[in-house]
Amino acid sequence: MELVLFILIILVASILQTSSGFGFSILATPFLLLLFEPFEAIQINLLVSLIISMLLFKKINADIHYGMLRRLVIGSLPGLPLGIYIFLTVDISLLKVGISIIILFLTLLLLFSFRIKQKQTRDYGVGSITGTLTTAIGMPGPPLLLYFSSTNTPKATVRATILAFYLFIYFVSFVIQMIFAGTSQVVWTSTLISLPFVLGGLWVGQYLYRKMDQKTFRILTYILLFFTAIYLLLERFI
Template identity: 50%
Template sequence: MQELLFYFFIILAASILQTSTGFGFSVMATPFLLLLFTPQEAMQINIILSLVISFSLIWKVRHDIDVALLKKVMIGSVAGAPFGSILFALVDVTTFKLLIAILLIGLTILLIRNFSIQQTRSRDYGVGFISGMFTTSIGMAGPPLLLYFASTHRNKETIRAVSLAYYIFIYLISLLSQVIFEGTSKMVWIYSMYALPIVFLGLIFGQMLFTRLNQKLFKILIYFLLVAAGLILLIQSLWTML
């Protein structure tokens, strides 16, 4: 019973974060889900519930989606995904995670110090490429998008809407490939079903939070998520090395 309550608390917190920002479910949930499930089960539960949130919100946020930007990010991610698989097969993943963690934390510090870049067509494709590569190599699609959107100063509505729409695309592909090539388990789907009422509760609270967040607070949340993602990767890689 205690494990189930802990599971529900994790899902509620992650659902609120994902609903209010468009990001954060995997950052918040995955480290704790790994305490309860195998890595494959934790990843699949994460993907399924992230998809539920994205599908539940997509109609509401559809008018905020920058369709041109979304298309370029999606095309870039399709091109980047095979390179991520090659990296996963050829390089030491632990060392790669360590480098990404240091880079992620360093770039976030630059953002906090008001670093910015100009959005361009090639950079839109590029961030999609990196996101696709990260998805198939370290299982994190979000950080490259977060860094890019924050550095180009997009408004919170566009960031959330594009992110949620992109996750539907990238996570559907990820889930299908995992089920086909790695299989799944009954536990994944049972616990995903258990979590659905909690996810919908998180949707309500997350939407209430989103309406109360101004652009400045939204940016602070983005910085928090980026630092958290970097620290999680850093701890994972250092723990593996020990």
């Protein structure tokens, strides 16, 4: 039963990640935590997301905003060690509650048409927050989603730039996780088992992406943000 649940989680999350460029960690992490130890769930999430980005890179290359990508990467560097420090020392459940409240508040602002201009300094700031959340809780998506949604960035640019950024952030985060938290055979075996279903998710996700317009893409973003916020908030009390 656990294997069937794991396969279903990987398949659905891979479809979501491929079709939108985000969402694997948002959807998969809560359910992987039901099946694995926290560090194992985070590392499986990091590895599978990295594989998806690698397999899609050739298809998304033309749509990547390389200037923004560079600033996100540079900005993430100070956040990565901060995140692993938080993972090792801070009560993560309290951190998740705080993050959930912020996400809910900002998503409500977006629903009421709150928008900001994309600026280079803001790219660095968002990168830093993303780096911190990646090594702390394995969930880099929310700050990127909030930022791109508030700047009305075209869906092709959002998807491609986020997936390209994941190539860097997930690889470095996984290395940091291994150094400071260790790894296990379960992580590698589970990742290997997931590969056929990741490939299936990529095929379905590519089809859905071609059918999705900008409005649908934005609605999907809001749903994912609310799902993330509610999960992080309720997890404290479950």
